[in-house]
Amino acid sequence: MFIRPVSMEEGRRLQQISRTAKDPVKLRRTIVVMMSAQGQSVPDITSLMQVSADYVRDVIHAFNEREFEALDPKWSGGRPRTISSEVREHICLIARTSPADWRITAFSTWSLTKLAEHLVKQSIVPAVGRETLRRILREGKVSWQSTTTWKSSNDPDFIAKMHRVLALYDTPSADGRVVCVDEFGPLNLMPRKGKAWRPRRSPRRLRATYNRYDGVMHMLAALDLATGKLYYRIRPRKRWREFLVLLKALRACWPGEKLYVVLDNFSPHKHANVRAWAAANVELVLLPTYGSWLNWTESEFAALRYFALNGTDHCSHHEQNTAIAAYMHWHNAQSGPKTSFAPDSPIRTWTEYPAKAA
Template identity: 30%
Template structure:
């Protein structure tokens, strides 16, 4: 006769706390694991079932189930451990560690392909090169204390457009003080929208477990999303084409013009070559009610339609599974139809002078860093 599963009894207050621990992404993994063991035990799962679901050993399940049964939440805490007092680094050692941290690894390490420090590598180098005995844990604590993160890297880009100031003032002026009796739209293409089909079904979210999808997928082609965001209302005019040449751009520009018949149109867009093609210029010459305003080179963040692209990518494209380009295009169209039923404009708040001053400050700081 099989053994009966021992079901833990968990009070409502304990359940709330355990669910909080299981969801807390900032907590140590061991804390979340213990909470999930207790919660699954309360649901009636056996030890082997819990171990298989959480990827831990059965003895671990038995231990923490017993700890909770005997002492409640207090039983899930780490027991105090014996050990000597923590060593204290001298001010000189701290200065050496920080100076080494903000300096690229020496040539001997660079020759091995090392691009940045890890706490263990720095501890080893300090011991050998400087005679400083320090643990990698101590280095990690110092990095957290002084907000240093050698493993992280962020990108930056400064526009080299000689007309930077004029273009920023022109575009921001349209956002903050649009012309009377005119419509301002922001236009761009989101190229390479891939129809990716996950090779296995997407697993739904559960308490303590986020939605899960396989890393591998099948490719079924790409499409290019053209979008025109009306700045005042947030309404979007869209089209999907298989390519993004000047022919497709001109076709889309005509669609935007037809959406606003007889109105003055001010179109904000980037410096992509198709936007300046001779055929586009010829068509604009016969449609003087449409005026193009180009953002500075390398300043796509100045185009408000990028905000919409971010939204549709996060909410409709990235986490989807599409068996064909047609299915992807239909999903994009359905999302935009729903968006246009209740459009939400993106509000630009910063003045051009503030933006340009911020750029100048960033350039000055960068020059100081590169000079040293």
């Protein structure tokens, strides 16, 4: 038994498939067809390929009937699902509820085991395993997440203030410079959790206990949006006096430009002496109440905490301040203009403050 005569073009195609096929089944079928086309008998092919004679005959018959389509394996879909799509959607809905919704007061959240037991008890399914339940939830885009909190703003001018800040971020004034100011801290001398590449099951360990015999420090920092550079100073306190000194230092950096200082509602920022000095020197752009997330400096502080402080246990403020200074030097050397603040965020379309903004 042999395959039908193969043209030159078909022979080249078979040869190409034998070189490029990644599926072992397709490759094996192609080799059987090529060997048969070269005049080798079924017993010879069986001996060389270590397959049964019935397999060789089936491949030859299939190629004669369906040509190259016969080379592609037709995988079956496996055992049909025993849990229908409707039941799977119902399971995902139940998983998103609280046990209290079902008058279960013994626990406040579902584990996979408890959820499976509840589904069986409610006759949703006759039986379901933990892994099956895990796959159903994953396919339904239901994941295990931490509970978050939110805090609403009571500022009646929230939208107006927010759009004022966003306008400065998007199109800075031609006659001035936008600077975001905030405080970071307190800077304690304490072991800080962090992450690092380590051998498996061998995490770096830090002491768990500490004291504050050396007191705490505070950082006052400013982010220049035009360059992306951070200007900072670390002081024992963060009163209006320290804040005013920072403002005067910023004013001295750009003497010929108007400064728009974006800042939150921390009481030293609104001190009478600060306001009196700012009236003739800078424009204070206050964020909405509980709207500190609009301050661009917050993201820079998150990076500072992650890269310079997390995973450390400094022995002195001098040592910790030196580490912060090294990070700041690196940051400013890599910095560039800050643009595109939350361009795709829903806040861009807010016309009134939503009930749950966070």
